[in-house]
Amino acid sequence: DAGITQSPRHKVTETGTPVTLRCHQTENHRYMYWYRQDPGHGLRLIHYSYGVKDTDKGEVSDGYSVSRSKTEDFLLTLESATSSQTSVYFCAISTPGGTSGSGETQYFGPGTRLLVL
């Protein structure tokens, strides 16, 4: 898994509670991403980071926030979990390449299964 760990791997929580998922990498990659995977939707980008303290929104960012205080850790927080946030969450990392900073392979973590009751 290219030196990527996610914690916890499984979590059950109740509606309205805050939840934080952690992604940790040992590869010193600059870019980190959070995706959610849902049946019929594939993977959708929630937020991404292009450096320490540099983050931006993806296509499904509502209800989520992120923080990156050091290169190796990227945290995803659900401020007040809802049942619609039940999903499998994947972290990914990459290093920008070329002049356009794109086209690089993303390496994915093992995922976190979140159930919001």
Place this chain on the structure above:
Amino acid sequence: AQSVTQLDSQVPVFEEAPVELRCNYSSSVSVYLFWYVQYPNQGLQLLLKYLSGSTLVKGINGFEAEFNKSQTSFHLRKPSVHISDTAEYFCAVSVKGGGNKLTFGTGTQLKVEL
């Protein structure tokens, strides 16, 4: 904005038969194209990618894909599948200069049967 369409949600195939998984994309700007594979209860792993140059791209595990700009397609093929190829396959695009963000298709479940 770009989008990816994977026309088949499930593809059953017998072992040692050929298979093609279809992917079409839509984008107003140039893109890079990827195929990822996901085995049960695992993360995604890159199979192959097209950046530029030859339109026929070879990847791991005997898979290949052909970029067709006029048809905006990037179909994945394997001449002879094995039971171990049973997995979900995702096509994805990223926009050139777009920060390497991926837009995924909805996935195709390949089921290889004896």
